[in-house]
Amino acid sequence: MFDLTGKAALVTGASGGLGGAIARALHGAGATVGLSGTREAPLEALAADLGERAHVLPCNLSDRAAVESLPKAAAAAMGSVDILVNNAGITRDGLMMRMTDQQWDEVMEVNLGSAMRLSRGVLRGMMKARWGRIVNISSIVGVTGNPGQANYAAAKAGMIGFSKSLAAEVASRGITVNSVAPGFITTAMTDALGDAQKSALLAAVPAGRMGEADEIAAAVLYLASAEAAYVTGATLHVNGGMAML
Amino acid sequence: MSDIADRVRKIVVEHLGVEEDKVTENASFIDDLGADSLDTVELVMAFEEEFGIEIPDDAAETIQTFGDAVKFISEAS
Numbered sequence: 001m002f003d004l005t006g007k008a009a010l011v012t013g014a015s016g017g018l019g020g021a022i023a024r025a026l027h028g029a030g031a032t033v034g035l036s037g038t039r040e041a042p043l044e045a046l047a048a049d050l051g052e053r054a055h056v057l058p059c060n061l062s063d064r065a066a067v068e069s070l071p072k073a074a075a076a077a078m079g080s081v082d083i084l085v086n087n088a089g090i091t092r093d094g095l096m097m098r099m100t101d102q103q104w105d106e107v108m109e110v111n112l113g114s115a116m117r118l119s120r121g122v123l124r125g126m127m128k129a130r131w132g133r134i135v136n137i138s139s140i141v142g143v144t145g146n147p148g149q150a151n152y153a154a155a156k157a158g159m160i161g162f163s164k165s166l167a168a169e170v171a172s173r174g175i176t177v178n179s180v181a182p183g184f185i186t187t188a189m190t191d192a193l194g195d196a197q198k199s200a201l202l203a204a205v206p207a208g209r210m211g212e213a214d215e216i217a218a219a220v221l222y223l224a225s226a227e228a229a230y231v232t233g234a235t236l237h238v239n240g241g242m243a244m245l
Numbered sequence: 246m247s248d249i250a251d252r253v254r255k256i257v258v259e260h261l262g263v264e265e266d267k268v269t270e271n272a273s274f275i276d277d278l279g280a281d282s283l284d285t286v287e288l289v290m291a292f293e294e295e296f297g298i299e300i301p302d303d304a305a306e307t308i309q310t311f312g313d314a315v316k317f318i319s320e321a322s
Contacts, residue, residue, distance in 0.1 A: 124290060127283075127287060169283065170283070
């Protein structure tokens with residue numbers, strides 16, 4: 001349904017389950033994709049699987065200099081960056097009374113700081129092209145909160161406020177900025193949860209199951225499409241009814 | 246100087262879609278030529294590319310009129 005032929009998309013965290021699914025969905029719609037992540041082997045494997053129109057762009061998002069140079073590297077490899085998906089995220093969970101500055105800073109830097117720097121880096125090209133899509137992968141916990149994740153929830157909430165502000169700044173230039181807020185999705189991040197934690201969480205999901213990475217990717221694909229031109233500053237919740245916002 | 250002024254005027258005319266004769270020495274991008282704040286950022290970006298110079302943010306803020314832009318670029322390039 002959505003055709004991204006001729007568009008170039010940069011996806012961070014593409015070595016993970018969610019980012020990989022997002023890259024596949026955009027690529028499947030015809031986009032050229034730039035696969036970014038810290039682990040090069042899974043990026044290479046994904047690129048090989050996708051075949052043409054896939055570029056591997058390794059980047060450590062906790063390294064500011066590397067983040068600053070990623071948009072340039074992506075534009076050099078693909079010709080432009082028309083779509084940016086800030087998907088990469090890390091967790092450094094801990095109760096507030098025990099949370100260290102390092103746990104806080106690392107999560108802020110990778111989850112929120114890199115989204116800001118990459119967005120800033122791709123804006124010039126998008127402004128000139130009078131077309132652009134920035135999709136920030138937030139989280140349900142950025143809206144509802146979650147014990148043990150004050151740092152992660154703050155960064156994810158920050159992405160939503162960031163998206164809305166930037167959306168207002170650049171709407172007149174044909175650039176949209178939106179957030180997708182996944183609920184409880186099957187990924188390596190949620191695999192780390194124990195069975196007891198999982199069943200407790202599932203009890204709060206009206207759909208009665210975890211979401212799949214493809215279901216997040218579909219939301220990203222929509223927001224990246226030409227059809228979503230009038231949707232900006234929005235947060236699309238994909239959570240099986242876990243929180244109806 | 247006049248070459249720089251001509252090139253700056255061309256960028257302003259193209260970007261803001263204004264008549265060439267409106268782009269006078271004291272014409273303010275925002276007050277007289279209908280630019281919004283984002284337009285002024287884009288104009289500075291266009292000047293940087295056209296003249297191969299860097300215009301730092303604090304200097305960009307002082308460029309309010311066509312004359313300001315020509316003066317800054319003449320001194321910088």
